[in-house]
Amino acid sequence: xxxxxxxxxxxxxxxxxxxxxxQALLAVGHTVHAVCPDKKAGEYVHTAIxxxxxxxxxxEKPGHRFTLNATFAEVKPQDYDxxxxxxxxxxxxxxxxxxVISLVQHFSRENKPIAAICxxxxxxAAAGVLRGKRVSAYPACAAEVELxxxxxxxIPVDQAxxxxxxxxxxxxxxHPAWIAQFLSVLGTRIEA
Numbered sequence: 001x002x003x004x005x006x007x008x009x010x011x012x013x014x015x016x017x018x019x020x021x022x023q024a025l026l027a028v029g030h031t032v033h034a035v036c037p038d039k040k041a042g043e044y045v046h047t048a049i050x051x052x053x054x055x056x057x058x059x060e061k062p063g064h065r066f067t068l069n070a071t072f073a074e075v076k077p078q079d080y081d082x083x084x085x086x087x088x089x090x091x092x093x094x095x096x097x098x099x100v101i102s103l104v105q106h107f108s109r110e111n112k113p114i115a116a117i118c119x120x121x122x123x124x125a126a127a128g129v130l131r132g133k134r135v136s137a138y139p140a141c142a143a144e145v146e147l148x149x150x151x152x153x154x155i156p157v158d159q160a161x162x163x164x165x166x167x168x169x170x171x172x173x174x175h176p177a178w179i180a181q182f183l184s185v186l187g188t189r190i191e192a
Contacts, residue, residue: 003081014087015047045066
């Protein structure tokens with residue numbers, strides 16, 4: 001039976017890190033509700049495409065519009081089995097929203113699966129849910145992960161790490177590993 005998953009996003013979320021898990025989780029039979037504070041179902045968030053082009057950090061270009069399919073103000077975290085937090089620029093401002101912080105804390109307190117990628121760790125750090133965990137994130141977020149009391153997992157960009165029910169990864173090249181590990185935590189079985 002499919003799980004009910006909440007995907008928490010916002011403007012300038014990373015394009016792949018939002019669309020790929022949203023579509024992959026739907027494809028294997030889960031229900032995924034994508035929400036953004038102060039926005040309703042049918043509205044959209046802007047995305048950004050982050051790429052690795054040989055500079056000291058990623059480049060950023062406009063991405064697609066990602067249409068939300070649920071309304072943040074109507075979300076009750078107790079109705080969901082798991083949480084997904086994409087990266088990009090949205091976590092840096094979502095972490096200042098008290099309702100968002102409370103929502104993230106619910107998933108941690110109830111020991112529900114959480115998947116975060118790239119800058120998603122910024123939101124988890126602000127919510128105080130990383131202490132004692134081994135966590136991956138975009139390398140520029142390593143200091144925040146460690147200041148939040150977690151151990152930063154310095155892994156290749158195409159890998160992911162699971163600690164209990166928390167699945168994290170450095171960036172979108174890790175999608176195969178990150179999504180596979182999250183599906184395992186969810187108890188999803190895929191047979192070829």
